[in-house]
Amino acid sequence: MSVRIYIPRDASALSLGAESVAAAIAAEAQRRGIELRVTRNGSRGLFWLEPLVEVEAATGRVAYGPVRLEDVPGLFDAGFTEGARHPLRLGPTEGIPYLKRQERLTFARVGLTDPLSLDDYLAHDGCRGLRNALAMAPADIVKAVTDSGLRGRGGAAFPTGIKWKTVLGTESAQKYIVCNADEGDSGTFSDRMIMEGDPFVLIEGMTIAGLAVGATQGYIYLRCEYPHAHRALNAAIAAAYARHCLGADVLGSGRRFDLEVRLGAGAYICGEETSLLESLEGKRGQIRFKPPLPAIKGLFGQPTVINNVISYATVPLILDRGAEFYKEYGMGRSRGTLPFQLAGNIKYGGLVEKAFGVTLRELLYDYGGGSYSGRPIRAVQVGGPLGAYIPAAQFDAPMDYEEFAKIGGMVGHGGLVVFDDTVDMAAQARFAMEFCAAESCGKCTPCRIGSTRGVEVIDHLVAGQQPEKQEALLRDLCETLTHGSLCALGGLTPSPVLSALNHFPEDFRKARIGAAA
């Protein structure tokens, strides 16, 4: 009798040794004459437990982790292939509290299935949303997405249905569906986990978008820093074509949808939608003036839906279970769930999909378990490198687009980067300006020049050279960046800078305090 075990192929799991563990388990099984059937699944997103090996026992899947190379013989000795006791045994995977307390909607299949098996996908509710969509009028698909309350998960939180409606209503012989998979924000990896762990759901979501607006060509613009996701997407797209989930006759409907992956080339700014479109057209990734909106004049001048990976990946569920089902989750105008990503100096780092309304404190302590270093958490940067640094006094704020904005924060893509009390917030503020200078597309002056001046001003301020004057200058510069920049890079760089300055002013005075002492 053979035993089924699961060893993730997710890049983070691999970064912690999953490949060598998989090889060692296979070798050890052979040596002992145990027949194994190994599935390389996506990650459950409990990264402190990776490599997390699961065994299909009589009672269901049992988890062991983190499994290191040297643990493998001992696991076999203990009889882990039958789900037996071992110090690394975590019990039934679904019962691990971190996972059990989540609301996994978009990530329902990630970690559960073989990401590259279309049969596995279909056996776990795959393509049900697409089948429903094929029987619906385009306007009804758009209405379902609008009614669900889904807002752009890339960070800007623009209602997805409104965007689709504009494209549907714009006449053109050729329209495009573009997926923004340029997940460049530090502290975010949910797009990557979907692309590696359940790529078919992204393909399905984009196909539904094509049906909804009358587009026949889709592009996934993927950052080149994600080679594992690149391989997974290409393999999944090939499988989808082979089984007519993509191509000239989607699921026998006679409708066409083609899909292709394009690689970015290490430019953060290409995560901005118009810059991304320029890049897809083969140009420098300089941002475009808006209007016209991409929904009216997008890729190659044609009406284009451009959404983030998570937005598309959530659409199949909405079309399968209905707008009402999805809308039940969340609070206020933030409906549904968001896959939060616990990153940086955090003990239990990973992915936590929760309905909107969960507080920062719950995420950091109930799930995250505090800092990795064991020191007090001093600041959390929420929403990527352009998000504000949130001090401990504000950890009770609910994660809701509008509520979080009231404290000067940005939920964004749901990435949380945790810092302990050894962080130098003046250095973080300086880094924000340095990053903006390195990544500015150069089109507008406040961003291109202001960021470099920002680095200099912070240096002068920290060095204590006419500090009051420098601080006034820095605030003035931030004002110019906020209101004078063409896009969010220049427009939001002041957010980490000013939040650091406002909440942690003492870090900007260190040189002066040192000199006075």
Added chain:
Amino acid sequence: MKRQLQEQAIRPMPAARPLAEGQRAEVMEVIERLRALPGALLPILHGVQDALGYVPPGAVALIAAELNLTRAEVHGVVTFYHYFRTTRPGRQVLQLCRAEACQALGAAALERHAKQRLGVDFHGTTADGRYTLEPVYCLGNCACGPSLMLGQELHGRVSAERFDALVGAAS
């Protein structure tokens, strides 16, 4: 400024050295394979860098001529993107993450260690030609930092000791 411009006029940018025959054939193969794609320039540049390890200046002129673009346009694209390189890298490119999540776990210290251990700054290639060190802003491994990518292999929780073991073992 004026003097600089005058000097430039006297000594204009030297014409790029034409490609060696082998390289030219490889670049042409990439161009022929991808030229029909809408927005073909980025895929072609990726193809050239995959094949040669970098985009030599001579390839810029060839790509420009074949795609009916100016050399300036192609040069502008090559230099806009951090990933494309115009000089030959070492046998392996080592990308060290500099982004916030890795900073929170000591990326700056790892960066100092890496530079000292390899004896190069960012963008530099080690004397033995084994490694080229590059900064990268996020590898998407933010719960397991500090991270680096060696070739196409991602590594997390990289301590100084682990770094030494990695660069000592790989070749």
